[in-house]
Amino acid sequence: MKHALMLSAAAAAALSLTACNKPASTTASDAASATGAAVNKAEDATGAAVGAASANTIxxxxxxxxxxxxxxxDMYEIQAAQIAEKRSKNPDIKAFAxxxxxxxxxxTKAMTPLVAAAGQKPADKLDDRRQGxxxxxNKASDADFDKTYVxxxxxxxxxxxxxxxxxxxxGSDAGLKGGAxxxxxxxQTHLDKIKAMQAAISKS
Known part of the structure; x- marks a missing residue:
């Protein structure tokens, strides 16, 4: 419930910002597209904050x-990368994907036996946050795709x-602790690479 309220608030804020900054010449279609992109960006930011809190607490x-x-x-990274391989025109992003x-x-392969030994089962699908x-x-425009992915x-x-x-x-399970x-x-290597790409995109 708290997550839903946060998403609603983020969406409302994004809608408000978009409306305030819309040029007079913007068509209805362009305005709708810009509003949708702003809402998606706000929801991504909220989802990232929720994920960061969970990763540091639970x-x-x-x-x-x-x-x-x-x-x-792992599932999210693979699915997102498959989309980036098809849609990005940036060779660095395609290589990263x-x-x-x-x-x-x-x-995933390395963790599978450790998960089984711990008596656990991996998730079989993405949660709503990651599916979002x-x-x-998938909905990002061609112009916004690389920045959205990065x-x-x-x-x-x-x-x-x-x-x-x-x-x-x-952690309490020795095998999983070692795997982690x-x-x-x-x-960390992935994070360093993608942060460098983010900085390059922001300058272009």
Missing amino acids: GPHDTAAFVSNASQS KMMIKDHTAS FIDHL DQQVAAHTEALDLMNGYAKD AKIAPTV
Whole structure:
């Protein structure tokens, strides 16, 4: 409920900002498109904040929450990368997306026996928050796609790094703690790369 209220508030704020800044010459269609993009961006920001809070509170201490979030993180990264490979015209982003598919498929494979040994089951689908990220990525205009993907990736990898480092430090299952510790440096590498791309895009 609290999440829904946050999303509603973010959406309302985005609608208000869009209305205030709309040029007089903007057509109804353009205005609707701009409003939708602003709302999606606001919802992505809210979703990122919710994920960051969870990664720093529940995930490091609750094994079931850690497994669910880690498995969904891999699923989201692979799905988002598949979209980026098809839609982005930026060779650096396409190369990053290819790396995401390879590395997150590998981390899922590495964690699978550890999850089973811990008596846990990975998530079988994305939650509403992460599915929202995918939906917004699919709806992004060609002009906004790269920035939308990169901004989502910075948030997602910040969340994943906090989750991995947190469980490696405070988790209760030794096998999963070891797995998280091994995966964290790869996530850090991804985060460093995507932050550099974000900075480059913001300057262009």
